[in-house]
Amino acid sequence: MNKLPLGLALDLRNVVPYKTGSWRTLLPVNIMQTPPCSNACPAGNDIRGFLRTLAEKKDYEAAWHVLTRTNPLPATCGRVCPHPCEEGCNRRDFDTAVAINTAERAVGDYGLEENLEHKKLIASRKERVAVIGSGPAGLSCAFHLAKRGFHVKIYEAYGEPGGMMRYGIPSYRLPNYILRQELDNVLKLGIELECNVKVGVNIPMDQLVQTYDAVFVGIGAQKGLSIDITGDDAKNVFTGVDFLREVNSGKYVDVGKDVVVIGGGNTAMDCARVAKRLGANVSVVYRRTRIEMPAITAEIDEAMEERVMFRYHTNPVKIITDDDKVVGILSVQMELKEPDASGRARPVPIPGSESVIPADTVILATGQAVDYDGIEVQKRDGKWVAANENLMTSIDGIFAGGDAVLGLETVSAAVGQGTRAASAIEDYIEGNVESRLARPPVIYSRDLNTYYYQKKKRFEKEALPIHMRLKHFKEIYPPFDLEAIIDEAERCFSCGLCFNCGNCFMYCPDNAVKISPKTGLYEFDLDFCKGCGLCAKECPCHYIQMSLER
Amino acid sequence: MMEQSKYLEGVEKKDLFAHGHRACGGCGQALAARLVHDAAGENTIACVATGCLEVFSSPYPDPAWRIPFLHSLFENPAAVASGVEAAYKALGKGPVNIIAQGGDGSTADIGFQCISGMFERGHNVLYVCYDNEAYMNTGVQRSSFTPYGARTTTTPTGNKTRKKNLPMIAADHGIPYVATATVDDFRDVQKKVKKALAIEGPKYIHILAPCPLGWGHPGELTVEVCRLAKDTGLFPVFEIVNGKVTNVRRIPVKLPVEEYLKVQGRFKHLFKKGVPTEEVAVIQEIANQNIERFNL
């Protein structure tokens, strides 16, 4: 023991601190949690990751790489995704959701402008995988497999790749050059693409099964379904899918003065707005009301802004033709009764309410189906491809995903399925047991300490004025100010992950939060932490939680 | 190394009041002491009163101080600091920051005379009061900073008097700078310490520093309780520069005093089966008076 100093005046430079960590009964731990945005994202994007990268590093390139870890099509999804992520955003309970979708587009566009390239994780391996269909599911699957070194070849039935993104989505929502660039960027990973080859017609499925180690079927739901109605064989009657494909292929379609679109889904909205841009007066005829419409809310809103007329409670009875040409639709008014099997109110005709809507063109956007021509797999509900939870079909080595499996879903959902299928295919080829990781629990706004967040106005993208939109097929949302998007990204709460706010570091009364020299992140100094819980309480994003001392 | 967090710009974290002290978990005073001395920096002498802070931070041979520390008695840090300042002047040493400090008992009660003397003589010393509203070191007895209604071990049925208003008394000595602050706002505490130390003459900073043990709230609520004290109007945060009240912290959303009272055991008896007693109305009136007086 040291001799007592004169007057007990101690030199403070060599004090060995007394360790107070032994007092602790509770222990602070860092728990990364799943934010509700990512939880809601069908593509499984690391939304918090790319937003915080923007907010903290102001680095669009890094943000692009975060986004494209999961999704090769951020510019596309940033335009067409109905963004369920924003529905989940915890910020909604505080002020308004972060404009995630807009930020995603900004990052995606930045990547295209700067010609950012995807990086391969594994240079090359010998196994080969065939992907049927170059829609979002097929592309996503091909992308993830190619990144992991697989040889991938995509067979595309149409003349250009992209599936529904190319032929189903009008270019005022998704300009063709954006899609093309994003596709090319994916193909640069060494993916082979052969167009105008319809598997099952031009090349037998068996040949693929024999040639490749695995096959992914991402053929979508390309067949438009018409309803059983008299006169649907007339000229100027289209299915929604066919109509959009014609227009998106660059063909001129003469729709005449009056167009009636039947249906309330996204395809119906696209058809209506395309017809509007072709110069017609457009009515959407729907049996129920707006509430029951399956289309994305924003699409309905935009269609309404563009003066598309909506006729609710209206059911077509018969297409009236003259000389094999449509002249109108006989329709009947409906009233809603108790819900049917789908949970939606059941429409029942009102007797004597028949009327005629004049029409030069009728578009039946009333459903789509898988085109199984030459492909034989087990089906679900007689309609969709049956696949197990690893997205394998009834046939060993054949996987499927996207609309063909899900029914009509979004681009993001298809991307997500492609991602999952790629993992499953890798596991299949390598003979691994399923390697899907359990996700950490989702964090909700009640767990946050929102005192540390400031109310801030959400970035709202601005559309072109309506009269400008209807003149052409140009995108209705012009590019965004990159600085403004960084500001918007700063609104992200970073739910469930440290964003370096420093509260724990500053508030710990025992100075038991240190900056780790190894990782540069905050860490607990358990020699001194008394387990008071102040850090956890004042952690804005619930990344710190208290657990029982072991 | 990690870059300094952009959220901590202008904030000082030097651990000059270091780990290894024996304060209770969640101690507001330990937090306040570190904020104050980290803001003041290495060129500082701390003159500390007897009390919780001194006892938990200065046991031989492992005190938590990394800057010069001088403790003599309960009631005299202001006078001791005056002596240190006089010595520095006489010896032509310095400049140096001298911070005298103590709890509310030391400041408002037993050391009141020494502090008044220090203010009046004009020593270039910053006095910091860590206000935890009772004698915590000796086991939670009433001080003249104990608020109305609070239960302490010497006011078992609730304190019947109102809190002494030392910031105004300090200001009326004609000293150039007086401020109040709370430990939840570390930027504010440090800004005020730095501002005070840049001013020549005696300065007084009054920091609300919750005591989980004495107030009867979990240690994790130390910061939250401060916010409630401010947002109910019970603890006004302001500066008095050359006699003028300024930089008053406005309350964003005013809260009823119950919000503050009900999270603390010391006010539990003011609610009978959850229903506030008439004392709560008195406390609300105190808050209202503060709100009106300082335009909170």
Next chain:
Amino acid sequence: MLKQIEGSHAVARVVSECRPNVISAYPITPQTHIVEELATIVGNGELEAEFVNVESEFSAASVVLGASAAGARAYTATTSQGLLLMSEVIYCIAGMRLPIVLTCANRAISAPLSIWNDQQDSMAVRDAGWIQLHAEDNQEAADLHIQAFKIAEKTFLPTMVCMDGFILTHAFEPVDIPEQKEVDDFLPPFKPKHIVDPRWPRGIGLFADPRFYMETRYILHRALEKSEETIKEVSSEFAKVFGRDSGGFIKTYKLKEADVAIVSMGSVVGTIKDMIDQLEEEGKKVGLLQICCYRPFPRHEVHKALEDKMNIVVLEKCISLGRGGILASDVRWSFPRAEKKDRNISSFVAGLGGRNISVDDLRYMVEKVEKEPAEFEFLGLKKELIAERDM
């Protein structure tokens, strides 16, 4: 230079020549003339020092504590109630080993209020860990201050110079005030060892748990005991330089041949010496042992000086109420228990609250102990004022 000067002013002059950096005091009779004069000296620029006018003796002691801990040579003066008010700090200063010099202009303690002299005040803090030096006259009072700074700063023990209030502080006597240069040569600048300085951060006034407290007390006790050497050394050095025999541990007067030995301290020894001379003419052999340093107590010196004295009488201006003479206890304790001599030690208390101690009083005392030893007695008590019912 020899000057006809008031005791307080002489002390102030000499203290000023010791160049303290910080002076802090609170006025109290009969100390006031000391600090007034020092204020004047500082005010007119003769001494460069901070003079801190505080609001109480408690703060005065605290200010000099802080100043000393910051490396300054610090000085204060007080008496009576002021010293009691300081007492908490007085203990602290010693425990922290701060070499502060304090003048105690000895005065009685309330109640009842008395502004006049006795030595109860400094006795009240005798156990605090300070060196206590007692002056016989104003020359010695002045000289002791020069020595006190040197002793304190060599031993890191605070030193109190006691001088009887009014009797010395307000008395005009010729005093030789040394030249500044002489004092400078004798008293080197203060070299502090443990101070608060951001360049070498130290914790001063740390608290000690039961593992450490006792050792700090032992060290302080031993340091006081060992300061004997320094006190003697400084006294003899002072005698060499200034040619005056001031301070030290004890002094004796006609003690060698004495049949009755009187032990006392402070200004009363002047009167005692007069009486001894008178009695000598009458053929009686009475001697004096003067305690110059009360703490540390010169136990061995006292023992040696009084070894062959069988009739000892201790006269003091203070009392341990309910016990008796305080100095008497110290003197009794100075003789080893093993010594089985038939020695009488009588104890007299006198002069409390400024009561005059006359030669006649002293003669009465000597005559009394010549007949039989007195266990304990008040000298000069007016019995007619005492109501039996109140005792």
